[in-house]
Each structure stands twice: as structure tokens, then as C-alpha cells.
Amino acid sequence: MTATSNSSSGFAWPGGARIAVVVTCLMENWSGDKGPPFSVQTTSLKPGTHDRAAMTWGTYGGRNGVWRLLKILNENRTPATFVANAHSLELAPKAAECMLKSGHEIAAHSYTQDALMAYLSIEEERALIAKCIAVFKTITGAPPKGWLSPVLAPTANTEELIAEAGFLWYGDYNHIDLPFCVNTKKGEIVALPHSDFADHRVLRGNPRDWYDVHKDTFDYLYANEPMSFLNITMHCHFGGRPLMAAQVDRILKYIRGFSDIWLVRHDELAEWVKKNKITEWTNQQRFFPGS
Secondary structure, three states, rough: OOEEEEEOOOOOOOOHHHHEEEEEEOOOOOOOOOOOOOOOOOOOOEEEEEEEHHHHHHHHHHHHHHHHHHHHHHHOOOOEEEEEOOHHHHHHHHHHHHHHHHHHHHHEEOOOOOOHHHHOOOHHHHHHHHHHHHHHHHHHHHOOOOOOOOOHHOOOOOHHHHOOOOOEOOOOOOOOOEEEEEOOOOOOEEEOOOOOOOOOOHOOOOOOHHHHHHHHHHHHHHHOOOOEEEEEEEOOOOOOHHHHHHHHHHHHHHOOOOOOOOOHHHHHHHHHHHOOOOOOOOOOHHHOOOO
């Protein structure tokens, strides 16, 4: 990845907003009779045993969770980006239709959640990306504008392959605080930071911890770091369940109580970043200008 620094003048969010907030809803499915490698159950089965509980638990997102999250987002007038396995869209096309009608973005997240980029050759990666784009065109009528790899496990080739395929934004970054334009050998793409505290961090704990973390983080950034960024992330198969959805509703209502914020979809944010030619803005530049 190559990037240059902004001028000393920096930049400001539209409308003078103190903080940009994006909401990420992950909609995932696993291949065959597989399920997520984690669940609310604490007793592990013998190696090689089919874990039907995990498999069925993982299908909740497309069956029920996505609809509850859509209801909460729409009631709170919050635009979101649903980052979906392409197979999830095949299984729940009505949910995809509702997302688009409600004004949300749908971004790509491989074909299934166990189709990890890290295990693929460059030719296999390119073919998988093309497969996902084809599914999106069939289900949504358009190619996806953004890509986030399952478990954020890309290869050294993924960034360029995503740019090559014509995506607007890419989210597999662990080392940035703010979005910016990246120039790859295959073209320009907008880098978007992800979340370090998605809903499954409190899988077997108190869901209020998830709310507290995001409220405290929002409060800190709002008070101390103008021009900051917060990515609030949940999974449809966990965040869409009542015990977590209650906290999603709480944090959105809290944030909506502030007037000088920018609640924005990933693609709209990326379009703004690209239009304004925002390049990497480091914390050294932000906090110690001229050093």
C-alpha cells in the first residue's frame, strides 16, 4: 500500500461534524452444514462431530436477525452498510430488497464465511471476487461498491484485486484511524477502518459491555478528537437477537441525540473521501502538527 500525507491544513467532515459514524451489519452464512466456530454454547463436542447447534445458530441472521436490525435502523433513521456473504443474499433475497428500499448499502463479504482469502491463490481469489460480483448483479441489480474479507484475512494480493475489480472501498485494514485514498498498481481505492469491538466480543458476557464500550469511545472521540471516526459493527446472527439488538437500539438512540455528527454509509463516505482526494492523515499530524 502506498499513500501520501495531507497538507498541514487537514480536512473537516461535511457540515462541520465532529465525528463520522458508520454502522456495519455483517450478514453471514457458512457452506454446507457448517456453522461459525463460536456460539453461545460453552461445551465443546468431540472433534469431528457435526455441531448442529452451531450450524443452526449461524442461520439465524438471514432468517430473523436481519429483519430486527432493519427495523431498528429504520426507526432510528440510521443509514447502514450490510456487509454480506454473496450466498446470504441468495438465501435471503427479500432481505436484500428491503435493505435497498430502506436506503442501506450492501457490500461484499466473500461467497460464504468460510471461503477465506488467506487460503487462496491469486487466481482463486480473482475468481471468487468475480463470483461474488455476479451474484450481487443478479440479486441487487448492481455490483457491490465495497469489500470486507471474512475474519479480515486477506492476502498480499487482495487489495490490488479489489481495486482491479472496480470496487470503491476496501475494509481490511488494521493500522488506520481515518479513511483515505490508496493508490495501488491496479488503481485507486478508499481504505476504511474496521471495528476492534464487534458484538461477538460479549458473546458469553453482558451485552451492556458492548454498549458501554461504544458509548465511552464515542464520548471520548467527540470530546477530544474533532474529525474522528467510529465504526459500530454487529452480526445479523448475534446482533440481531433481542439481547444484543436492545443494545444496538440504545447506542443508536444515544448517538442520534447529538446534532453535529455524520451518520453515513460506507459508500457515501468513500465517495466523499475520493472526491476530496483525502490521503493518509496520521496521528502525528493530527495531534502534533509541525513535528
